[in-house]
Amino acid sequence: MNTMITVSKEQVILAFQYRHAAQTFDTTKKISEDDFNYILETGRLSPSSIGLEPWKFVVVQNPELRSKLKKVSPGAQGQLDTASHFLIILAQTDVRYDSEYVLDQMKNVQNMPEEIVTYFSGVLKDVQEVRGLLGDERLLYEWSAKQTYIAMGNMMTAAALTGIDSCPIEGFDYAAVDQILEEEGLLQGGNLKASVMVAFGYRNEEPKRAKTRSNMDQIVSWS
Template sequence: MSTLLPNCKEHVLSAFHYRHATKRFDSTKNISEEDFNYILETGRLSPSSIGLEPWRFVVVQNPALRDKLKAVSPGARGQLDTASHFVVILARTNVKYDSKYVTEQMRNVQNRPEEVVTLVSGALKEFQEVSGMLKDERLMYEWSAKQTYIAMGNMMTAAALAEIDSCPIEGFDYAAVDQILNEEGLLEEGNFKTSVMVAFGYRNEEPKREKTRSPIDQLVRWA
């Protein structure tokens, strides 16, 4: 039997209709610490492959750092100027099956017994061999980066459920953003690279048109 509240599904769908990609926020309104911690917690609790959590959430509140990012992020200029909170999500670059991070994550965070660590590491090695990751560092980063979008989506949905606006952003120079963040000591000597950005705040105006989507029968195929 479902443990969801009777109106939970309607509430979630209402939040999806409410959400829109906010280009400029009301800069006079700030998200409370409690509400933003709630949004971050939904990112932290998001699923990842084998529970490796290959992400880092950098909350950029320093105006000077925002200005640096704005110079190389044309798709984020309105949000960087007005968002209550601006997050750069980093993807871990080395999630190799036998890396220190992976083994410590399983031992110290997931509290797996040593025989399970060995078993899971072996399965991960096989997957990474078949997918070509062990021969291509770019594929390893992309695997992590894809997973960051799961966390970002959950954070945006959580925000919408609380009537907090958001906007996902890819319109930036990846190499330039990496350089800026590296100079700030945020990439941990190459252990992370920039994946995506997302801004949060409160809309300064209502969307100029209703949400449009393709009909469900054009998007779904049953096989």
């Protein structure tokens, strides 16, 4: 029997108010192994289309690898130098409805019977056809990459709920980062590509200005 653990709405809103995009982190403070595994677990448990989990999380702790990435990541200069943990989220590229990856996820991760695999791969084929994804490797990558942001958002929120800071990063040369990761043997022969980076740690200073957002009536409409 599943047990529902309730977090108050006030706690969640406070976490969102607390979170900000930290440009640098306190290098004297490290996230504990237990706390970072908790953050990774919220990414692992994140939703994805038909539960295909089209991502992989690469935790970059090696100083030499961080130095290589810094040269091609102008948006991560302070974070690569100071983050307790630096994460690159990779997107699966082999996500056609009939790909080896998709069929393996259905059969061996989700333990679907053969007839259910046939049904869901057919559903996925219809979805990918109507979206114009079939026959376009770039669009299939982007379909996966969009889903990686769900996992990243969940990890950042989970971190904020425990007082851990974070910063999402898109400011990097995607082709150069892929080349570096390929040389490290992390892209599974081209079946993975960099999607987004996110740094975690503890802030070394408070934000210089209060958080601002548009009013609710400016961004929400009901029909």
